[in-house]
Amino acid sequence: xxxxxxxxxxxxxxxxxxxxxxxxxxxxxxxxxxxxxxxxxxxxxxxxxxxxxxxxxxxxxxxxxxxxxxxxxxxxxxxxxxxxxxxxxxxxxxxxxxxxxxxxxxxxxxxxx
Amino acid sequence: xxxxxxxxxxxxxxxxxxxxxxxxxxxxxxxxxxxxxxxxxxxxxxxxxxxxxxxxxxxxxxxxxxxxxxxxxxxxxxxxxxxxxxxxxxxxxxxxxxxxxxxxxxxxxxxxxx
Numbered sequence: 001x002x003x004x005x006x007x008x009x010x011x012x013x014x015x016x017x018x019x020x021x022x023x024x025x026x027x028x029x030x031x032x033x034x035x036x037x038x039x040x041x042x043x044x045x046x047x048x049x050x051x052x053x054x055x056x057x058x059x060x061x062x063x064x065x066x067x068x069x070x071x072x073x074x075x076x077x078x079x080x081x082x083x084x085x086x087x088x089x090x091x092x093x094x095x096x097x098x099x100x101x102x103x104x105x106x107x108x109x110x111x112x113x
Numbered sequence: 114x115x116x117x118x119x120x121x122x123x124x125x126x127x128x129x130x131x132x133x134x135x136x137x138x139x140x141x142x143x144x145x146x147x148x149x150x151x152x153x154x155x156x157x158x159x160x161x162x163x164x165x166x167x168x169x170x171x172x173x174x175x176x177x178x179x180x181x182x183x184x185x186x187x188x189x190x191x192x193x194x195x196x197x198x199x200x201x202x203x204x205x206x207x208x209x210x211x212x213x214x215x216x217x218x219x220x221x222x223x224x225x226x227x
């Protein structure tokens with residue numbers, strides 16, 4: 001079965017700092033990869049997704065993620081965070097059969113003003 | 114009209130009660146999902162429905178009973194729950210049940226079992 005690991009459970013940083021969140025998955029047969037974000041008091045929503053093509057994917061709010069097939073990784077980055085980026089971030093990858101999404105444990109990010 | 118709505122937003126119930134959670138999607142999607150979100154645990158998929166047919170039951174105890182009367186509505190019937198069932202229950206929908214499609218989430222129902 002697919003498993004998704006997010007190595008950092010909590011990240012605290014100051015505004016303007018750079019952010020990188022790791023995501024590794026176990027089953028490499030799929031190349032459909034997602035990052036979701038949950039802002040305080042809000043719905044889980046899609047941040048960005050990779051299906052094919054350029055392995056560097058750009059999403060909303062200045063976020064980007066890089067798919068590295070050989071490392072089974074899909075790390076999320078933002079060069080300069082803002083206080084409004086305080087949220088929980090989830091990586092999600094389809095299972096081996098291509099059905100259902102498996103979510104990582106999430107990373108809580110706190111950006112101090 | 115927001116994409117996926119859930120009612121109620123908060124629910125407190127005793128272990129002997131019976132209650133139901135409701136989800137409605139206004140996106141014309143064919144697949145709907147129930148997830149459980151607990152503190153310190155990954156998001157857990159509970160059930161998947163595609164065109165009103167259940168396609169996934171992720172080893173969920175029988176005290177949780179889903180119902181999908183049509184492709185726009187999904188219910189989760191609850192009975193004789195345990196305190197460890199307290200969590201945020203999220204509903205989601207997508208164009209198709211295959212994992213290649215983006216899922217749209219509702220705001221969740223915060224359930225407390227006393």
